[in-house]
Amino acid sequence: MLKKIKQNKYKGLLIGILIIIIYYWAIKGTNTSPVNFVKGLPFMYDFISRMFPPDFSKLGLFLLKAIETLQMAIVGSTIGALIALPLSFLAARNIMHNKFIYHITRTFFDICRGINEIVWGLIFVSMVGLGPFPGVLALAAHVTGALGRYFSEAIESVNPETIRAIISTGANKLQVIIRGIIPEVKPSFINYSLYYLENNFRAATVLGLVGAGGIGMELLTSMKLFKNQEVLTILIIMVLMVLLIDRFSAFIRKKVLKLEKIE
C-alpha cells in the first residue's frame, strides 16, 4: 500500500516535470514574452488612436461587401452540412460495420478538415478565379470535414439501447436511422451547424485576403493603404454582423430545440 502511494507520488512528479518542459519548449519556440508585450503597448495605443474617428464615407460599399461575406458563409455552411450529413452515417462505427468504408469516409473528413480554409481558398481561386464563389467552395470543403466528424461522433454517442428498442419493433435499418438516431442527434446537428455558420462568417472575412471576395478584400486594401479609420469601420461592421448571427442562432436554437428553462 505504502509502496503504491510512493509510486503514485513519483508518477505525479514526473508528469509535472514533463508538463513544465513542454511549456518551456513551446514558449521558447514562439518567443512568447510578457516584457515584449508590455513594451509594445504604446505602439498598440498609437495604432488604435489612429483609427479614430471611424471613416463612414464608404459605409454603403462596406455593408454590401459584408452582406456578400454573409452570403458566402450561408451558402458554404449549407453545402458543407448537406454533404456532411449523409456521409457522417458512413463514418459512425455503430452504424457502419464495413471497416473499409468507415476508414475511407473518416480519412476524407480528416483531409477536408485538416486543410485550412485559406489554403482551400487559394486552391479554389486558382480553379475558378477571383470572387466570392471560390470562397464558398473553400468554406464548404472545410465545413464538410469538420461537421462530418462532429456529426459522426454525435451518432456514435447515441445510446445503443434506444437503437435496440427501435430495432425490436421490426424496423429496417433506414427506419432505425430515421426514427431512432436522427431525433437523438438533431440538437447536436443544429448546434454544430449554427456554430459553423457563425465561424464561417469570420473565416469568410479572412478568405477575402486571398482574393475570395467579401469584406476581407476591403479590409486588406484599407490596411495596405494605412487607412486605419476605414479599418475601424470595417471592424465595427464585422462585430455587429457576428452579434447579429449569434442572436439569430440563439433564436433558431430556442425555436427548433424547444429549450426548457431551468427553474
Added chain:
Amino acid sequence: MINIENLNHHYKNKSQEVLKNINLHIRKGENVVLIGSSGCGKTTLLRSINRLIEPVSGSIHINGENILKMPIKKVVRIRGKIGMIFQNFNLIERDSVLKNTLNGRLRHHSSLNTLFGRFSTQDYEIAKQSLKRVGLEDYENERINNLSGGQKQRVAIARTLSQNPDIILADEPVSSLDPKLMREILELLNNICLEKEITLVTSLHFLELAKKYSSRIIGMRQL
C-alpha cells in the same frame, strides 16, 4: 409458441458461458417470469428470442420456425410481432408520446414513408387506442422527458401494443420504478396480455412479484 433447445451463449473476449444448454417450451398465452440474480443471463435469453443477440449455438423456434437460422430480412418481419419492453424504457426522449407510440407501427411502412413521417389514419388510430389502454390518452403531445418513470414505462408498453404483438418480452420492466408503480405496471401488463392472449416473458428480480404476476416461474442462476 416458443421452443428453445440446447441454447448456449458466451460473449466475445469472455470465456465464461452466460447461457448453458437452455431448454424451454413456452405455450401460447402463457405468462412466464424468469427470475435470478444480476448477470445470470435473463437479458441474454430474452434478447436471443428476438435475435437482438446472436447465441453461439442452439435453436429457438417461434411458431415452428427457427429464428436463429432465418435470413435477417425475415427476422425483421418476425420482430414486428414480438414486442419488447426495456428496464430503462428506451424511448426517444425529445419526441412526443404519440410519436414514440407510432414507432411500434414502423414495420407496416416503407422507408420513404418513414422519412417523411407519413403514417396512415389506421396507424394513428391504433397508436391512440394503445395510449388509451395504458391511461395516457391525454398525454399524446407531451414530450417524453417531461414524464415520470411510470408514465415512460406506460408509453413503452403502448409502443409495444401498437405492434399488435403475439409475444411480449419484458426485460426487468419495473426495476427502475418504486414499489407502488412496480405493481401498477405489472398489473397493467398482465391484464393486457390476458385480454389479447399475448404470450408474456418477463425477467424480474423479486420472487414475491414473480409469484403474483405469472403463471410459471423459471429460476436462473449464474454459471
